[in-house]
Amino acid sequence: MMTMPDASLLDELAPGAAALAVVEADYNIGPSIEAVDVAAPDDRYGTSWSRLERVLGMPAPYWHPSLRHPDLMTAWTPGAPTLQVPVCITPDPGPLLRLAAEEPDGSHAAAAALELVRRIIADDAQSTHQQIAEHVDGCADIASIAVAARPLMPTPPQGVAEEVLRDGWRAILSRSDVLAEQCARLADYFGSSRYFPGSRKVTVDPDSCPEARLWASRLRPSPRTALATYLCDTAQLEILIDPLTDMPAARAHDGKIETIAPQRLPTVSPLAALTVGKHSVWVRTEDATVFLAPQVGGGYTFGYAGGGPHALAQLIAVLLDDITNAAPGYGDARPPAGLAQATEEGWKGRVSPFTLTRAELQALRDR
Template sequence: MTTQRHQSIALRPGMAGFESRRLGLGAVAQLLGVPRLTVWWWVKTNKLPLMNTDAEAYWWWSPTQVYRWALEHPQLKLSGRVPLRYWPSAASAAQYLGTADLSRAVATRWRTPAGVVSVLWPLADGHQRSLKSWAAEVSPHGDGAVILVTNMFFRGPDIDGFLPGKPDDGDYSTIWAQLARVLGIAVPYWPAALRQPELIHAWQPGAAPVTAFARSSIDSGPLLQLAATYPPDDNRALVLINLAQKINHDAYRAADFAVQRLTESEHLEPDHLTMAAMPLEVPSADSDDINPVARRAAWRDVQARTDRLASAVMQLYAFVDGGTDLAASAAYQIDSSESSWAQEWAARLLPCARTAAHNMLHDHPETDALADPETDAAVVRKENGTLIAAIPQRLPAQAPLKEMIFDGPVWIRTADGIIWPAPRDSYYGLSWGYDGSGPGALALLIDQLLDDINSPGAADINGAPIGLEKLTSTALPAGTVLSRDDLQAAREDRFFPVFTTDDEEEDDW
């Protein structure tokens, strides 16, 4: 055997022509993720038979031969190095081993003649770990097959394979048909919103699908708990329940969509997948079901509360909705030492009781709670002196616009001398110096404020006069101050600021 010559070809599953490659000792070692000396010893001791030779007396193996041989020798514990497509078809249904709890996932497990197959179901909490980490949990010795049900859902739910015996290079693609072929069953499927440990643990082969409440990755519990602190017909309770209903309806719709795609897909056969759970229907809900004035009043009252539950609700509301119905919603970080306008604004801030509105900005008890007396907007001061302010969606100003300062944030000065952070919508931010949504929203805001200082922040990014769009897409230096006349001229496309560089000024001199 020592006189034989062997080719070593570097290969990976998925490369073009992979199936037709001729593997020497080194390539077999790379394929199985073992030392070359180990493969040599297998050949030396006739554990790995020489399978093919060519005209030049080169001995070689095909990938299929190597993988089949590996699965036929379970004592070598190589199953965790073989992709699922090479596993043998089941002669009968695989033995169901039950479930295993992982970090933020549950695994359903089956025993086949080739090894244990673990299917990983990430839970409906919106958080996931890496497939490599999960594989190490479910297969600490690196054997068996590990299959992850992913979040991808185009023609049907996708799955990814992982080789626990080759953790540094273990990802590969597979499909439900291969998994069903290896297990000899239609694989049970839980839509993402129904991946709840108790449902997966309770499943047994042959069980009919259960109907269960679809859970969103967003916990609506705090909303319902806070609603319970008000009388049932109180407007604040109705607003809180309405948002909880919307969150849960969205989870139901996502689960129902998955069911429909599975039943209608031309790419999935009934013997590939079977539904393990169906979603319990939840009626639709929308914030427009409640009068907007009533909604704003309700959220104002919740913001003013000082209990921890109200703080949790406000953080949840900001995450789900962005704060559409809040008087001041978007948070902006301001360093008062960076400009005279920031210093002027910061000088009028007053200490106040800490409320849910402050915790929504920065939930840390060691920050100082402040308020802007002109807008009643919440502000917190961090330990390093940085301020985080809730930006009003509209200004309660009594005087018209006098000038606009292109700073961070954009500032407004009214004719009575008061400085204000420019109002902004809960969704669109304000910026300038390029073609994009921020400059588009700023151009619309200028157009509105020239006519009405109490106009709300721009809820769109298109439609401003062309002159204002030119202005806000220009890279104006930070600290640029434009008067009302300047802005009005820009709106009429009669004004465009021109700035000279230091070199140009020297040339003029």
């Protein structure tokens, strides 16, 4: 985050000083510096490390934004050796470490939490190391910069099997305590939601189609699990659960239901039909079970060339191939031409909800 110097910051941080220089998070000739003089506090200007050295009479210290521990910065003195400093992680991953420490040996939940923390630390340390090497050590003003700290490089984390991570996060997300909820939010922030059983919020109108009505009828009351943090503020709403997918739901005051789409369906019964509803897509399998379609990215849409129709066509293709396949993402390979043409052009005149059988979907795929 950029912090530009101004008159109020000058008064707060350097009362009685002639000027204030702030090292920004971006780079110009070395790390960018913005300064303001007490004689003209409203006139902010950029300066260089070589000019700053001439004013100070010595190289000024540089602390990478990920290494700015306040106690170490205030204790720094000119000529001090460069410190090896652990990177600062924001938000604090402490809840993940606490959860892992409280789990029994061999716990998949502990393995999932520790994998995320280790990956965050390793990635941030490597990124910090590369930025210092490229933008500080390699800049023309390096002789005027005292690099106060470099990242402490952790041991590269060992890979953890995907099935272990999925099982671990499933266990964490099924809990109803505050620590598990904190870990769920951290995992979502740091990109581990791809291992969740579900992470994409969907709004369902039970009156929009028979499939939605049938799905809503099987929801049952449930404790508020950590996975429910994806839903709207549910503090005052009853939490429900789909007993077939274990996905949480909450009925809003307007009668609509906020839920989470699963990333994959818990069935081996092949796809029999697909219904494109209003703001939701439904899958009926050959054993007559109805599921909210698996989803990981943005919503499924149709009638134009874009990410939503692309994802819908790819969803149809992967479920026709194997009902247990995970939901496609927007960056996946282009779907079969016949399905892409249908979702982008062929269905333009249709009005949701409408249903296509497996045979109809196969015919589109095989065009």
